[in-house]
Amino acid sequence: MSTSSKTLIAEPELQALGQRAFEALGLPPGDAGDVVQVLLLADLFGLSTHGLSRIESYGERLDMGGICKTPRIAIERAAPGLVKVDGGNGAGPLVGMHGLRAAMEVAHECGIGAAFVRGSNHFGPVSPYSYLAAEQGFASMIGSNATTTIAPWGGTDARLGNSPLGFGVPGSQGAHFMLDMAMSVVARAKIRNALKAGQPIPDTWATDSTGRATTDPKAALDGFLLPIGGHKGYGLALLVDLFAGLLSDAAYLTHVKSWVDAPDEPQNLGHFFVLIDTRRLGSTAWLAARMADFAAILHGSTPAQEERPVIVPGEIELRNMARQRTAGIEFDNATLALLRQRAGL
Amino acid sequence: MSTSSKTLIAEPELQALGQRAFEALGLPPGDAGDVVQVLLLADLFGLSTHGLSRIESYGERLDMGGICKTPRIAIERAAPGLVKVDGGNGAGPLVGMHGLRAAMEVAHECGIGAAFVRGSNHFGPVSPYSYLAAEQGFASMIGSNATTTIAPWGGTDARLGNSPLGFGVPGSQGAHFMLDMAMSVVARAKIRNALKAGQPIPDTWATDSTGRATTDPKAALDGFLLPIGGHKGYGLALLVDLFAGLLSDAAYLTHVKSWVDAPDEPQNLGHFFVLIDTRRLGSTAWLAARMADFAAILHGSTPAQEERPVIVPGEIELRNMARQRTAGIEFDNATLALLRQRAGL
Numbered sequence: 001m002s003t004s005s006k007t008l009i010a011e012p013e014l015q016a017l018g019q020r021a022f023e024a025l026g027l028p029p030g031d032a033g034d035v036v037q038v039l040l041l042a043d044l045f046g047l048s049t050h051g052l053s054r055i056e057s058y059g060e061r062l063d064m065g066g067i068c069k070t071p072r073i074a075i076e077r078a079a080p081g082l083v084k085v086d087g088g089n090g091a092g093p094l095v096g097m098h099g100l101r102a103a104m105e106v107a108h109e110c111g112i113g114a115a116f117v118r119g120s121n122h123f124g125p126v127s128p129y130s131y132l133a134a135e136q137g138f139a140s141m142i143g144s145n146a147t148t149t150i151a152p153w154g155g156t157d158a159r160l161g162n163s164p165l166g167f168g169v170p171g172s173q174g175a176h177f178m179l180d181m182a183m184s185v186v187a188r189a190k191i192r193n194a195l196k197a198g199q200p201i202p203d204t205w206a207t208d209s210t211g212r213a214t215t216d217p218k219a220a221l222d223g224f225l226l227p228i229g230g231h232k233g234y235g236l237a238l239l240v241d242l243f244a245g246l247l248s249d250a251a252y253l254t255h256v257k258s259w260v261d262a263p264d265e266p267q268n269l270g271h272f273f274v275l276i277d278t279r280r281l282g283s284t285a286w287l288a289a290r291m292a293d294f295a296a297i298l299h300g301s302t303p304a305q306e307e308r309p310v311i312v313p314g315e316i317e318l319r320n321m322a323r324q325r326t327a328g329i330e331f332d333n334a335t336l337a338l339l340r341q342r343a344g345l
Numbered sequence: 346m347s348t349s350s351k352t353l354i355a356e357p358e359l360q361a362l363g364q365r366a367f368e369a370l371g372l373p374p375g376d377a378g379d380v381v382q383v384l385l386l387a388d389l390f391g392l393s394t395h396g397l398s399r400i401e402s403y404g405e406r407l408d409m410g411g412i413c414k415t416p417r418i419a420i421e422r423a424a425p426g427l428v429k430v431d432g433g434n435g436a437g438p439l440v441g442m443h444g445l446r447a448a449m450e451v452a453h454e455c456g457i458g459a460a461f462v463r464g465s466n467h468f469g470p471v472s473p474y475s476y477l478a479a480e481q482g483f484a485s486m487i488g489s490n491a492t493t494t495i496a497p498w499g500g501t502d503a504r505l506g507n508s509p510l511g512f513g514v515p516g517s518q519g520a521h522f523m524l525d526m527a528m529s530v531v532a533r534a535k536i537r538n539a540l541k542a543g544q545p546i547p548d549t550w551a552t553d554s555t556g557r558a559t560t561d562p563k564a565a566l567d568g569f570l571l572p573i574g575g576h577k578g579y580g581l582a583l584l585v586d587l588f589a590g591l592l593s594d595a596a597y598l599t600h601v602k603s604w605v606d607a608p609d610e611p612q613n614l615g616h617f618f619v620l621i622d623t624r625r626l627g628s629t630a631w632l633a634a635r636m637a638d639f640a641a642i643l644h645g646s647t648p649a650q651e652e653r654p655v656i657v658p659g660e661i662e663l664r665n666m667a668r669q670r671t672a673g674i675e676f677d678n679a680t681l682a683l684l685r686q687r688a689g690l
Contacts, residue, residue, distance in 0.1 A: 109425070179583070
């Protein structure tokens with residue numbers, strides 16, 4: 001499938017282009033490789049808003065020194081199963097990959113391990129990290145904090161981020177469970193679409209600027225996204241910030257700098273990676289059989305709408321990856337032009 | 346405060362009564378002490394539906410052999426930071442306390458540690474475990490699976506549980522962050538209340554028996570609770586079952602036996618306890634200062650409704666505990682009579 005605004009591009013070609021673009025931005029080849037690995041996986045999964053399109057904001061911030069091109073990344077072993085990572089204000093996916101690898105190393109030794117990461121930036125979506133961990137046999141809980149866009153439950157100003165939280169469990173024959181979620185009911189883009197269409201929104205999506213639930217998309221865009229399950233999603237968003245930001249010695253809540261308002265300043269974002277080596281809990285065959293049974297039970301539920309069978313989180317992303325590895329990646333033409341420009345082509 | 350249906354009872358008196366009741370049910374003194382510690386904390390927190398009132402269902406199942414009075418609890422060290430616990434079909438809070446202590450021990454050594462528990466039963470709410478862990482300096486992620494009551498997202502029959510998931514982080518001067526949540530938007534009791542009041546319910550609460558969202562409380566009670574955030578809460582409920590049930594070698598999804606339908610059979614419920622020793626990440630003073638600042642930032646948000654200031658998860662429970670430790674525990678008279686009967690008084 002190719003439309004006027006999209007091009008099909010083969011994975012190796014996009015990988016090489018991304019590599020060249022990030023090297024041209026001043027990243028050493030190995031570091032550019034880490035960044036591209038994460039963002040390319042996002043594109044393969046179909047998460048194009050969190051894929052190589054990020055070259056735009058990353059590039060601007062690298063240009064103006066808001067993100068460090070050649071960070072000194074420091075890794076400290078705080079305990080047999082714990083590492084503290086200081087990302088030195090490097091590109092988020094680079095710092096994230098250092099955190100993931102460090103966590104894998106200690107989890108391999110102790111059966112469980114964690115990396116607490118500070119001094120970082122936007123690290124892409126969570127699912128590429130969950131995927132890489134699952135491929136090596138690790139179950140994972142991974143999160144990052146984010147710029148403040150959500151009001152505390154019952155409050156009236158933005159004091160916490162729409163922090164992503166993700167989980168993974170190695171599946172049978174690569175069918176990994178991968179859950180990657182932010183804490184808002186919907187993304188702001190859905191509210192913008194309602195405004196364009198002249199439609200009201202459900203009163204569970206957002207509040208107006210005074211913190212009151214609203215069905216008016218315009219008022220909602222001036223207000224705050226509501227978290228899933230009200231106080232439950234508020235609690236989960238706080239939890240992610242506590243683990244990713246507060247315990248990591250990174251910034252948290254309103255201490256996190258906005259990359260939109262202050263692109264030239266370090267954000268000091270934080271991440272956490274908790275990994276469990278599933279091979280210490282049972283054999284690969286034991287796990288594969290249970291995971292296949294788990295998926296079969298869910299798939300066996302008769303769908304409420306015949307054309308929409310029940311799915312297990314991760315299936316859409318893995319299906320997109322399989323298809324795009326064969327048929328090519330559906331890639332936005334404007335982003336492709338930007339990548340080529342950054343690559344000096 | 347004392348109403349006709351409630352009595353104020355001092356904590357030591359309720360503790361002694363609970364101890365005597367569970368010993369009379371056949372539990373050895375130390376085991377009864379574990380069970381009572383968890384359930385009494387639930388009562389102190391104000392979570393009376395998950396407190397000593399559980400003597401009713403636990404007692405019935407202990408009487409008919411559905412729960413083992415004197416289980417052989419086996420603890421296996423699977424890796425330096427990992428323990429596998431087989432609860433031998435003991436009372437849930439007893440097995441849970443073994444899991445918590447085992448996880449604390451390995452987390453103390455490795456900085457992070459986990460217990461994966463099988464062969465258990467309903468273990469009470471999560472917050473007592475989070476509290477006990479936080480008192481010892483551990484941040485925690487704890488969960489349990491449960492009898493199936495929720496349909497897969499887009500499915501039409503109950504194939505997963507409304508599994509509880511909880512988190513804790515040690516706070517300044519005992520003001521621990523404690524989040525304890527199930528995955529449904531509301532509990533079934535709220536739907537029953539709407540039915541009694543002749544009121545419709547929001548269409549986000551539940552589906553009818555064919556899996557379609559409904560505003561009719563009667564149809565909802567014949568159907569399934571909806572998870573928070575739709576597919577997000579569905580994913581979280583699955584994640585809890587994967588960690589608590591599947592990875593623990595316990596039952597999962599439809600393999601979990603219902604204690605209502607088959608009270609005389611072992612459920613083989615599973616739990617997981619992931620603990621992080623925060624003292625390995627920084628000093629107690631460092632953490633306390635950050636936690637106090639974290640809470641102050643949230644409290645500083647002007648409330649949308651003046652009489653409802655912003656709170657941090659855990660504050661309600663800890664405030665209830667402080668009040669009830671001084672003034673006595675507000676305890677249901679019928680439950681008190683049952684406890685006395687079980688205690689042979």
